[in-house]
Amino acid sequence: MTPLAIPSRPPRVVIDPEVLVLALASRRGASFQLLQLVRHEHVQLALEPLIVIEYGIALETARQLHGLHSDDVGTVLDFLCAIAVQPAPHFLWRPVLRDPQCDLLLRLAVATRASHIVAQYPQPLVAPARFGIRSLRPGHFLHEWRLRTRRR
Numbered sequence: 001m002t003p004l005a006i007p008s009r010p011p012r013v014v015i016d017p018e019v020l021v022l023a024l025a026s027r028r029g030a031s032f033q034l035l036q037l038v039r040h041e042h043v044q045l046a047l048e049p050l051i052v053i054e055y056g057i058a059l060e061t062a063r064q065l066h067g068l069h070s071d072d073v074g075t076v077l078d079f080l081c082a083i084a085v086q087p088a089p090h091f092l093w094r095p096v097l098r099d100p101q102c103d104l105l106l107r108l109a110v111a112t113r114a115s116h117i118v119a120q121y122p123q124p125l126v127a128p129a130r131f132g133i134r135s136l137r138p139g140h141f142l143h144e145w146r147l148r149t150r151r152r
Contacts, residue, residue: 011145012044012085014051014109016119017058019138024059024076025066030138034118037145038083046112047084050104052077087111109133116141 015034023031037043059073087108097103105117110131117135129135136144 010042010044011116011148012046012112012114013038013116013118013141014046014105014112014114016105016117017051017054018120019118020055020076021058021062022120022138024062024068024072030142031120033142034138037142038080041083042149043145045080045084046087046108046114047080048087048108048111051108052081054101054104055080085112106131106133 013034015038019031019034022029023035026032034043038045056073056077059068059076062068063070063073088111097106105119108114109117110133114133117133118138118141119135120137
């Protein structure tokens, strides 16, 4: 594993909807810790409207499974939208990956110059390396982030 380069800004990430669901399901996992880094602006979150819709669908399902209050979904989405980096609106993209959802994550990462895509199952996201984007599980990203912050 190559540690993150020390940029002048916090690392920018695209987070897969499954990671968001896992973060709200348990406060003990790496997904929750990643959201805390986003919350405290140690990591920048990249978002676009289609990903927000995907987040809403995933969070609604999680709400029903984990007994979250219906207001929680709106509150989380509002907060993420308020702090997120958004891409320029004019970005042409031809699909690169077979899975449309994975391609959506990759397109957003390229458009916002994100350094990472954080996904629970990053195997389908092998193409990002062509664009200089790493695809990691939440725990692996946290490990690299900790290495990066120790070097400062």
